[in-house]
Amino acid sequence: MPKLRLTTQRESIFNNEVISKFELFNSLFLTLPFYKIKDTGTLLPLFFKSCEEGISNGQKPAQVIEEFFTKYTHYTERKDIIDLLFRFIQYIERQVVLFDAVEDASFTKLNTTDEQSTLAFILKKNADNKPMLSKIEKLIDELSLRLVLTAHPTQFYPGNVLAIITDLTHAIRENNITSMNSLLQQLGKTPFFNKKSPTPVDEALNLAWFLENTFYFAAANIQAEIDQNLDEYNLETKKILELGFWPGGDRDGNPNIHADTTLEVSKMLRQILFRCYYRDFRVIKRRITFRGVEENIAILHDVLYKNAFDQACELHDISDELRENLNKIKDTLLTEHEGLFVELVNDLIRKIDLYGNYFASLDIRQDSRVLRSVHAYCRQNKPISSLYPENYDQLSEGEKLKLISFKEATPVYATDGDDLIKDTIQTIKEIKGIQKRNGEKACHRFIISNCQRATDILQLIELFLWNGWSKDTLTIDFVPLFETVTDLKGAADIMDILYSNPFYKAHLASRGNKQDIMLGYSDSTKDGGYLMANWSIFNGKTSLTAVAKKHNIQLAFFDGRGGPPARGGGKTHRFYASMGKEIANKNMQLTVQGQTISSQYGSVESAEFNIEQLINAGISSGLKEKHNVLLDPENKTLLDEMANDAYKGFVDLREHPLFVSYLEKLSPLKLLSQANISSRPVKRNGGGEMKLEDLRAISFVTAWSMLKQNVPGFYGMGTALSNQEKAGNWDKVIKVYEDSDYLRTIVDNCMMSMSKSDFAITAHLAADEEFGAFWTQLHEEFELTKKMLLKLSGQETLMANYPVDKRSIATRERIILPLVLIQHFALEKLQHNQNESDQTALEKLAVRTVFGIVNAGRNLA
Structure with a gap:
């Protein structure tokens, strides 16, 4: 059509x-x-x-x-x-x-799926092409999608x-x-808000609603469809979808998360999962009332009921026991009862294969600066103190790499460390218990945010070896998170050092030669602006992929995407579909947060559609493996120039003396902590003075969206495009825009941010004695960006190519216009009250x- x-x-x-x-x-x-x-x-x-x-x-x-x-x-x-x-x-x-x-x-x-990108269509089209079917089978074997639910504070319901x-x-x-x-x-x-801030466990319970009510069914339905499609062509099936979970494990900058929190959330996830299993099992028990299955039905009822409802139940991984009994029931149905109701059993087996004993993998995340402090604390205690010189922290990176020995030890802690140190050590010890109760995949990743050097990873490994783990049983994946523009530039060199380290190389081999690397869109946008953030991550992925190929490592990029385009959101599946063969793209991982959870995964239908979109993007991208035209020298130079111009414009704005005070006085930034929507503070330095570097990216983007200006989602784009036009490169810009799906997606998402902006609401600020010139600067860049994007895309209005989305946004913006004015009214009155x-x-x-x-x-x- x-x-x-x-x-x-x-x-x-x-x-x-x-x-x-x-x-x-x-x-x-x-x-x-x-x-x-x-x-x-x-x-x-x-x-x-x-x-x-x-x-x-x-x-x-x-x-x-x-x-x-x-x-x-x-x-x-x-x-x-x-x-x-x-x-x-x-x-x-x-x-x-x-x-x-x-x-x-x-x-x-x-919403209708593009049929030509679905697995069913691709298989049917190539049914008689054995080499192509073999290629598809290999791609499916390598393909994976991990959706990670985070508790970032933009989920209000x-x-x-x-x-x-x-x-x-x-x-x-x-x-x-x-x-x-x-x-x-x-x-x-019904109240819409909390009278007090939620605890991390409260946040976990709120997000578990989506696990229980949408993902549990949607993921299984998707997997059933994949199984059916592959079985039709005698291809071996593969588990593609995995779920991840951050509430209770993400302690980066959150003083309210402790080891006890992590334990409680891991048990909660397990119990909710078994309640889901028990709910399904009751249907099986009601339908399968035949001879030959009584004993297995009784065993399953007892085991599932205890694990779902008995708080005193001894916890251990029982997924193999569940499969064994269900398969016996299945065999009996097939051999003695004409396969009646066998699909009910298959459905539960499929869900156990997907969710095991844990439902979603609980990631642990901590800042590298905290982990360095923990390493320094451990080095003060025997026998670790004998392995390192006292001036270790002052040594160069190269000298530190030579000293790290990965010796297993049991420190005798002479003094108590601070709360963060104690939490890190206890958490490392407790992960082993979580894996024993819920299975290895229940908690197997430790993410190091603000990762700036190879020793940040290697020192964390030593912390594990000093606190209850051995080299032979280190069932942990260590995931560096590169966030700022500067960190992204140095990421490939850091990974090259790690891949070359004998111990780390052996550890990766024990983990299937797979490496997850997380890239942060939110902080890179706050650091460098919209275009530079996207371009830095694109270049970072290219160089990291090349290094992984050199060392024969299977790489998975874990994208820390927020809801809005300013934090990596928007039409995410189009980003994955637009990757070229130079970027590892067979293992897609991304965070899902804020309204993105309720809007894209709030119902089984929408969850299935959006999961399918991502999987189809991975399939079509994997089969095409086209060269990405942005890597051609001429195009890359062009984008480098545009990104640098946009970066300079954004940094100049960010360093403007009125930048922070503008947000403080005219947006509800200082009041966001009163919203009681998150256990995480609005900024990292507690009650200190408001500083941009301490401000969380979510609060930063939220403040601009309250002003209806959405600066992080567009600022600098107009300047970058205008400079190319002035330099006589406009035809080149149009050509690369037409040839690159990736650049078109960046432009489309930028238009989405701008469609949710309305400078008319704050137009009176043009005459403001303090902020008039600053507001005018923002408005002029908005108008320039709008003009250049429309000229580049050939559209008459923003988002004209997406009329339904455009109308939806316009209707929503009209509904909340009074809220925006009420907010500005209250903030103005507060200044003079x-x-x-x-x-x-x-x-x-x-x-x-x-x-x-x-x-x-x-x-x-």
Whole structure:
């Protein structure tokens, strides 16, 4: 079907199934009699209209709101005004949920997989081509996809709201008005926020909702389809999908995570998994009531029930025992009962093969600076102290490499280390117990963030050998995380040193000669801007792939992608599909966080679709293995120049004396810690002065998205393109854009960020005495970038090639416009407020607006 026709059909479906239904159900929603919300539903449409007209007329947010209250209400007291604004927020938050549910209900109608990229199509097309089938089989054998759920604080819906959304989506799909009415009332009375910050275990429980309700089914369905497709052509099946988990294990900059937390989360994951298994088993037990299976059914019931519900149950890896009993039942069904209900048994076996005893692998992550401190602490104690000189920390990297001996030892700790040191040592010891209870894959990766040298990895290995592990039983994969532009440039040299180290080389051999390397999009964007971050990671992947090939290492890139394009998100599958043969791409690994979890994996249907998109991207990329044109010398030079120009522009902006104060005063940056959405602090230096280097990338990007300026998602792109045009290289830029899927994806995602920006909201700042020139600088780069991207892509408006996505974004932005204005109103009043009670109320008002704005963004910016 021609793309234009397909696009038109999607637009028609979106207008009829989403926009029309939302407007209909929203009118019903606004009349619901919520407690203390009298007249709010009547006033809200007038408030929407006032906000739109006020901004179009260039008014300040505070002016818009004050004029609304004067014109349409009798409220004059600050307390009454704030109270009504809170009620508006409650409604708008739920309007966002309603739109989510309506859109999700139409998901299968709006989203269709490109059939030509599916495994089924490729196999059918090459059914008579034995060499090609052999190539496909080899690719499938090597292909893998690991989705890692992280607790990064941009997931605002609590579990009970997620359950309502799921039920509401189903009711809308079934056109069940009675059920919708009840669910909308329930939604109106259900809190959307936490009264106190969640603990890491709370975060783990919230994310486990997705494991239990979507991934458990979606991953198994995908694997069943793969098994069926391969079996049809007598090809051996392969487990492709794996799940990872960070809550409870990611302690980088999070003082609230301890070894006990990690243990509790590992047990929680195991118990939830066995409850899922038990739920499936009850269906098997109800259906398979034949002779010959009674004993195995009784064994399985006893084992599964105890592991699912008995807190005193002794824990160990029982996955082999489960498979053995299920296979005996399967054999009996096939030989004595004509295979009746055998698919129920196959389904549970498939899930056990996928999730084992652990559900999702719990990654451990810690900063290299902390790990260096732990290594230094251990070196102070006997017998380790005899292995190293006292001035070890002052030695060069080369001298340290010669001294690291990987000797197993048991230190006698003379003094207690600080909390971080004690936690690291205890965690290293406890991982062995987790592997024994839940299986090796339950916890087998240690990620070193801010990795800057080979010794960061090798010293961590020594910490394992000094704290309960031996060389022969070191069932751990050590994963360096390269984040900044500078670190990415030196990453290949670091890995070359590691691959050449005899001990590390032997360790990799024991792990199947596989190396995972994590690359961080969020911090690289905060460090170097949008284009330089993407280009640095592209070049880093190219050089790291070359080094791995030189040493015959199978490389897997673990992409630390956030929700928005500014943190590596956007249309992620297109990035993987656009990789050339010069970049290792058969083992795809990526973080899934924030609204990306609920928007892309919030239902079984959407989870299946997005998992399929990624797998299909890996298959099509693996089969084509085309040369990436960005690596041609002329194209690479062009992109180098563009990235450097964008980098210079972004760094100049970042070093502007008003940069941090602009965010502090005009966005809710300082108040984000009051949102109670995360166990992780907003910044790394606790209560100290706000410094850019300590600010977390998520808070950084969130602050810009609150301003509706999304600077990290576009700044510098316009300058880079304009400079090439001035240099007479415009035809070259167009040529590489047309030839490179990778560059087109970067441009498309940049347009997405810009589509969620609206400088009209802050246009009044152009005349501001303090920030006027700074705002104008941001706005001019936005307009320049918009102009250059439209000229490059040949589109008349941003995202014109994605009309449905464009309309969805525009609708969401319109829904939350009043929230943005309320936030700016509260922040402006806070700057001039002297009343302590008003101060608290205004801060709460500003914080509450964050929830709806972020939820509406789905991938934040």
